[in-house]
Amino acid sequence: MRQEHTLAEEQRLEEGDGAREFARCAGLGLAGYEVCDLAGGNLTLIFALSAWLRSSRIGTLDACSSMLGLRGALLEASELDSPSEPVPLLAGDARNALISLSIYVHGLICRSANYSRRSPAALVEEALQLLG
Secondary structure, eight states, rough: OOOOHHHHHHHHHHHHHHHHHHHHHHHOOOOOOOOGSSSOOOHHHHHHHHHHHHTTTTHHHHHHHHHHHHHHHHHHHHOOGGGGGGOOOOOOHOOOOHHHHHHHHHHHHHHHHHHHHHHHHHHHHHHHHHHH
């Protein structure tokens, strides 16, 4: 017997797919960035976030949740001491929170890759596998 999904269930399924897609785009994108790409006044991150949001079809709040999930997976994949890693504060409007969270995750990718002696992209790939 085929199970029917309600409209709300379908939307939740699509949002989950969008969150995974955003985590993939953001993680792999951030893994390739240099610190100068994230400096104030440089629009690289702003344009990238806009593209990743659009392609994954989620909003900024869902993107923040997706990035926090990626953070946890990065900590697990790298075996960094999770309790000693700072927890990012999401303050202000959702747009600014996503920007600051992206800068934090970029730093985490760099620290995690260095700690685990892997390339940033390889570490992100492993973290994404942990996310499912």
